[in-house]
Amino acid sequence: EAQVTQNPRYLITVTGKKLTVTCSQNMNHEYMSWYRQDPGLGLRQIYYSMNVEVTDKGDVPEGYKVSRKEKRNFPLILESPSPNQTSLYFCASSLRPLNTEAFFGQGTRLTVV
């Protein structure tokens, strides 16, 4: 089954404690991206990757890092999480960034206290 898998689904952490949210897709997609969703602000893109070792900033990249060492994985790294990064995070992938269907993960609800 084609899917994008995020882990964990829920996470509560403390300010400053480094964390990684994993994202994996099984469709051999070139393009992957991360979004955060906040009430009243909608879905905003954090980072995206056009292919292995090719990443670029989205609209709200501050406080986040990503890596794309393998095609299937695109982890989101918060080196020093802060409360304003409390949000619902979604990973997405598509064959190419253009006119193909994007698949989204189920989301990771992160709370930073």
Add this chain to the structure above:
Amino acid sequence: DAKTTQPNSMESNEEEPVHLPCNHSTISGTDYIHWYRQLPSQGPEYVIHGLTSNVNNRMASLAIAEDRKSSTLILHRATLRDAAVYYCILRDGGNYGGSQGNLIFGKGTKLSVKP
């Protein structure tokens, strides 16, 4: 990025057709029109996309105006499961590379379906 305008909310009765409008008056010739929806507590889900001609798939139909400045997503028979936020998004199909192909989500239309 070309912008889209959608109503904040709409209501429908179960088993009736629903027409969700989207205005995109600044659309460029290479922009594709994509629709996604997000059910409560889930990630966005692809619905349909098109360029100039009307499109049909198992989920919905997409009607695109002749001047491409507006489009309408048509759910032929709404079910309770169709209650979601529907996003109309323009995606540049003419420039591979860079951020032009990214999905930029607006506020969308929240569709409520009454039994």
